[in-house]
Amino acid sequence: MFIAPFAVLFALVFIIPIGFAAYLSLFQDKLIGGQVFVGLSNYIQLFGDAKFWNGVIRVMVFTAIQVPVMLIVAMSLAMALDSKRLHGTKFMRISVFLPYAVPAIVSTLMWGFMMGTKYGLIGNLNEAVGTSIDPFRPDTTMISIGIMITWAFTGYNMLIFYSALKAVPHELYEAAAIDGATEFQVVKMIKLPALRGSLVVTIIFSIIGTFQMFNEPQILSSMVSNSGITTYYTPNLYAYNLAFTGSQQGYAAALALVMAAITIAIAYVVQIRGMKDALE
Amino acid sequence: MNGRMRVAAASLLALSLTLTACSGTSGQASTDDVKLTVWSWDGTVEAAVEGFQEEHPNITVDVVNAGSSYDEYKALDNAIQAGSGVPDIVMFEYFSIPYFAIPGKLTDLSEQAAGFKDDYVPAAWNNVSIDGGVYALPSDYGPAAMFYNQATFEKAGVTEAPTTWDEFYEAAKKIHALGDEYYITNDSADIFMLLSLIWQAGGRPFDVDGTNVSIDFEGAETTQAVEYWQKLLDEGLINTEIAGWSDEWNRALNDGTLATQITGGWLTSTLPERAPDAAGDFRVAPLPQWEEGPQVGAENGGSAMGIPEASQNKEAAFLFLEYFTHGDGVQTRVDEGAFVPNTKILESDEFRNQTNEYFGDQTYNAVLAQASENVATGWQYPPFFEWARTAYGDISADYYSTGNGSLAEILDEWKTQMTDYGNEQGFTVK
Secondary structure (H helix, E strand, O other): OOOHHHHHHHHHHHHHHHHHHHHHOOEEEEOOOEEEEOOOHHHHHHHOOHHHHHHHHHHHHHHHHHHHHHHHHHHHHHHHHHOOOOOOHHHHHHHHHHHHHOOHHHHHHHHHHHOOOOOOHHHHHHHHHOOOOOOOOOOOHHHHHHHHHHHHHHHHHHHHHHHHHHOOOHHHHHHHHHOOOOHHHHHHHHHHHHHHHHHHHHHHHHHHHHHOOOHHHHHHHHHOOOOOOOOOOOHHHHHHHHHHOOOOHHHHHHHHHHHHHHHHHHHHHHHHHHHHHHHO | OOHHHHHHHHHHHHHHHHHHHHHHOOOOOOOOOEEEEEEOOOOHHHHHHHHHHHHOOOEEEEEEOOOOHHHHHHHHHHHHHHOOOOOOEEEEEHHHHHHHHOOOOEOOOOOOOOOOHHHEOHHHHHHHEEOOEEOOEEEEEEEEEEEEEHHHHHHOOOOOOOOEHHHHHHHHHHHHOOOOOOEOEEOOOOHHHHHHHHHHHOOOOEEEEOOEEEEOOOOHHHHHHHHHHHHHHHOOOEEOOOOOOOHHHHHHHHOOOEOEEEEEOOHHHHHHHHOHHHOOOEEEEEOOEOOOOOOOEOEEEEEEEEOEOOOOOHHHHHHHHHHHHOOOHHHHHHHOOOOOOEHHHHOOHHHHOOOEHHHOOEOHHHHHHHHHHHEOOOOOOOOOHHHHHHHHHHHHHHHHHHOOOOHHHHHHHHHHHHHHHHHHOOOEEO
16 A cells, blocks of 8 residues: 555556557557558568667677766766865866757857868868778777767766765774775775675666667757768667657657667676675 | 627628639638648748738638648648548648659649749759659759858959869868868768769759669769768868768858858858857858850759648648749748748849848849759659668768768668668568
């Protein structure tokens, strides 16, 4: 009885939408003939769809590289802030966090202009040094997007780490100082273990975030030419284009559900591993 | 009934009588007030509404900008699917009409619009006529033309605008010789430009008969156009780095390093803003020809307005549609800068003799009016073209960024994907 309010809300905001997507994924919308029940054939088609797997592999490779880089930077910044050896930590904290408050659309436009080879900063650099760096070629676009996303989310992750470090009881540091521990030992024995819980959280958030990548490729595709961004560049972009340009809503729903399952599975593995390590 | 109410009722009656009197002249018998919703991205619609409401005070016209064309089609599809919020009049690009007309989402206007045919240039009428029905009325037009920067041409030693594609090729070489950043034009997977070349050469790659669609890029005329463009791309005479409408494009047009644009006549309305420093340098010329002889033109863009089958006010909607695309509204829109396919405008001296300082006082409308009348007919778009053009972007991305492959291979793959998609969508494609 006491869980009734929760159960109602859970059904309303969670079960029903997912159930509806699952229902939609069993149909095909035809321009001629309207909606037809097709059973599981959307799923079967999806597993053989090279465009879908192209996007999935792209975001997986991206996640495997970008997430560790971003989290290491965020962790280092958090420790630097926590070390109390810096001046102006408040200003630094705010300024590192600030990019998170900039809407992705604005930041993509900004980076897009900055990295432009003809008239942007990179263009000036190329001219001055004589290089020919182009951040938006098919083989460099993903790196550029990685820079944008790292810029945007490092501050957010840093704050999570920073608050975990703040929660470490001061006595621990005093005890370490009495025992004559070096700064390196303090980091290894006190700070890193304290960050473990928040590391699991940030990894899961980052994986979900990058798997859902949409804004950056969507905007860049109309901003720069020949960047290699296709309509199936990321699974989310593909779902969007299937639903809206191809009016293949059923197929898009199947794709969304499969992506959700993959994301949940990976997040679950990370959590189990993280928990196990934390318990050891 | 007390006194005050009686007065109110009397004035209401009087009002409705005046309304009847006004609308009576146009054949609208209804005394009810009608509210029409128009979806359009065309800025000249508002201008025409005023004049229309003077003639039809009982019809209020509410103009909604439902976003870019692409967003508008999505919104229309959603409204039709939901069965509510369907507008009474909608603007379409020509290529998107079959998408809505063939599945029966648009009203056939062939009875009301009987006899309108000769009032538009033939190719525009061809665009709205599908399977013997008329599903929209042409509202603006994009005859393909060549906009060229005379100053850059002169610098390169090209004294006269190329009139054939062979001359265009020679000019391309001379212009690129001016410097690495100089190109005769740009192309980063612009499907409409490639199609307009094929169109002009006489290729008709799409054939639509009801739900039967055939696609063929192997015809001799199509191949001629594709091979020609391939040659220019292969020889590095076309800038493939600059996307149309981008900031870089504006700058290159502005500083004269992009010497021409092969595009629709509508460029006249935006070029002066995009390339203000090139004022006085640009001129408009007909498309270069494939062969000497009579001029053949092609189309690049343009739009029409139709009435969704689900509209609740079809009669009133047609009154506005007629006013807007055929009646007195046309002149109002032309004064606002619209380029229309109506022959009475295109043939009028007032229109043809108009000059513009930006184009060096050239009577550019005369060129564009002639180009409109020269547009070859018989072209058809497949009913899933909106989808197909994004697929083309994906397929051609690799070629335009790395140079691997060729236009012929792109078109081949495009055909395969269109065939799969079309068959999946319930058409018979081969």
